[in-house]
Amino acid sequence: MVDKYADTPTSSIVVDNPWERLSAFTDARIGLGRAGISLPTSKLLAFQLAHAQAQDAVHCPLDVEALTAELSEALGLTTPPIHLHSQAQDRAMYLQRPDYGRRLNDESRERLQQTVAPQQRVDLAVVVVDGLSALAVQQNSAPFLRKLHEALNSDAADWQLAPLTIVEQGRVAIGDEIGALLNADAVLVMIGERPGLSSPDSLGLYMTWAPEPGLRDDRRNCISNVRPAGLAVEEAARRFFLLLKEARQRKLSGVQLKDRSEDNVLEGDSASGSTRNFLVAE
Known part of the structure; x- marks a missing residue:
């Protein structure tokens, strides 16, 4: 059998996904790459470990x-x-x-x-x-x-x-x-x-x-x-x-008490400028 990767020893059988760089900013499983039609072994093992940790947490x-x-x-x-x-x-x-x-x-x-x-x-x-x-x-x-x-x-x-x-x-x-x-x-x-x-x-x-x-x-x-x-x-x-x-x-x-901590809602004036409104009751 001819090894198609023999002439390029630095090549990997894993096809990288350009989205993988975004994984540095989230725990979501994105840009995992692929090996043929499957997940790379390391990513599959990481998924199985996370699944086991979730089960352990429940029990x-x-x-x-x-x-x-x-x-x-x-x-x-x-x-x-x-x-x-x-x-x-x-x-x-x-x-x-x-x-x-x-x-x-x-x-x-x-x-x-x-x-x-x-x-x-x-x-x-x-x-x-x-x-x-x-x-x-x-x-x-x-x-x-x-x-x-x-x-x-x-x-x-x-x-x-x-x-x-x-x-x-x-x-x-x-x-x-x-x-x-x-x-x-x-x-x-x-x-x-x-x-x-x-x-x-x-x-x-x-x-x-x-x-x-x-x-x-x-x-x-x-x-x-x-x-x-x-x-x-x-x-x-x-x-x-x-x-x-x-x-x-x-x-x-x-539901009558809304958390607006992430909204840019301005309330009132002061000497130092406007202040943010944390909660709004409806």
Whole structure:
């Protein structure tokens, strides 16, 4: 058999794609090139690795003990976070019955009922939930909450926080029940998002004003893709804090509260020029 590449030893059997240079600016799989009619072996192996990492993120359990210690140290907590569990007994049930992940089991509900006096109100309840990626929660919760606490402590307003809670086998809506039981005006659910093939460690932030069981998703505001390769924790904390302040002022959240942080909307005049409007309520 004649080797057609013998006279050009520097040639490669992989046909490069001119779009490949754009991969330096995105995690998306573009410009992969080809070998004949197939993907190059290195690109195929990278895809299989990413797929395996996404599967691992879904099935990997949350190390509650390690997370409790990390959060306590990062935030200087005098009492450790409260450990709760949804009605989904295990991961298999959690994946098959999403409704079970939206409500607390009886033991966790009773524990919260004994935590806060009925007449005591708090401004914010923070709920850390494993969701579909415990990896995201394990890696990003403490750095984000450290920045958020700095913003709350530096604000002129007095922010009363409910005891921090950690939930296993939970969905976003479980924060509604927890927020209601803790008598919170607003609830922040920090949850591991469904892993993508390039983002197994993405943390989502969901804020709801006046939480109560049975709310629809249009009552929530979401900030997603909080991770080192996505939205930095500093920027995520800044956006959430401004969102929270606006929600408290207007007593609402969800589709009526629009995030305009990326819009070039000018509001008012000042000596130094116009300022950007972060939120617009409709």
